[in-house]
Amino acid sequence: MENYSPYNSKKLTKTLLPILLLLLVCTISQAQGNINSNYIKSKCNITTYPSLCLNTLLPYASYVQTNPIKLCDTALDIAIGSAKNTSHMVSELGKNKGITKYETAAIKDCISDLKDAVYELKETLGAMNHLNDTDKDFQWDNAKTYASAVISDANSCLDGFSDRKVNPDVKAKIGDAISYVTKLASNALAFINHLY
Numbered sequence: 001m002e003n004y005s006p007y008n009s010k011k012l013t014k015t016l017l018p019i020l021l022l023l024l025v026c027t028i029s030q031a032q033g034n035i036n037s038n039y040i041k042s043k044c045n046i047t048t049y050p051s052l053c054l055n056t057l058l059p060y061a062s063y064v065q066t067n068p069i070k071l072c073d074t075a076l077d078i079a080i081g082s083a084k085n086t087s088h089m090v091s092e093l094g095k096n097k098g099i100t101k102y103e104t105a106a107i108k109d110c111i112s113d114l115k116d117a118v119y120e121l122k123e124t125l126g127a128m129n130h131l132n133d134t135d136k137d138f139q140w141d142n143a144k145t146y147a148s149a150v151i152s153d154a155n156s157c158l159d160g161f162s163d164r165k166v167n168p169d170v171k172a173k174i175g176d177a178i179s180y181v182t183k184l185a186s187n188a189l190a191f192i193n194h195l196y
Contacts (some may be wrong), residue, residue, distance in 0.1 A: 036061040043071055046194055047187040056184065068195055072128055072143075075188035079150070080121045082184050086177040087114035090157075093170055102165045110157035110174065117153040117181065120146045124188070131195075140195065147189040154182040 040061050044053035056078050057064065057071070064070045093099075094107040127143035130136075158178050161171045 036065050039066040040064060040071070043068075043191065043194075044187075047190040049183045049187055052183050053187045056187075068191065069128065069131065072188060072191045072195065073125060075184070075191055076121055076125050076128070076147075079181065079184035079188050080118060080125075083114055083118045083121060083150075083181045086174075086181050087111055087118065089177055090114065090174055093174065099167070099170070100165065103167060103170060106160040106166055107174075109160040110178075113153040113157040113160075114181075117150045117185070120149045120153065121185070121188075124150070124192070128192070140192070143192050144189065147185060147192055150185040151182055151189070154178050154185065 037058060040057050041054065044050045044057065047053045053075075057074060060074045064074055090107055090110050094104060094111070099107070124143045124146040127139045127146060130139040131143075133139060158175060161174060
């Protein structure tokens with residue numbers, strides 16, 4: 001049997017203390033991660049497209065934490081990126097050989113609508129950045145109005161294809177991309193509507 005000595009106790013403390021501290025930090029970090037993820041999960045339940053919400057926002061849980069403004073801003077940033085990508089995709093489709101004059105006109109109109117949507121999403125972000133100003137209610141109303149306009153612009157793009165003779169594949173590809181932008185904007189609008 002080994003004798004107890006203060007030296008062995010200090011050695012054991014020096015060995016175990018860093019391990020215990022590391023375990024504590026990991027446990028706290030994991031708990032905070034769970035809180036952040038649970039926050040996003042609960043907020044996504046108020047949206048029209050909760051599974052899309054979860055897929056797009058859960059990767060940002062550590063940034064968003066439990067901050068509703070960061071949640072709105074992140075949802076808007078994702079929608080802006082999607083609208084830009086969709087605009088680029090539609091523009092590239094317009095460069096394809098063999099498209100009809102009807103398709104060219106619809107694509108041109110759609111690109112204009114998507115540019116408007118990107119502008120309005122950026123304006124929504126701008127209004128969100130002024131929610132701490134004295135005219136908070138005015139800025140909040142602006143954010144809601146701009147976010148709603150994005151959905152209208154996206155729908156206008158789709159309307160341009162419904163009245164014209166357009167290749168069904170082109171129409172489907174654009175329709176899917178526009179639908180994605182609309183859903184993202186709708187989710188962002190839901191967060192904005194539930195801020196206060």
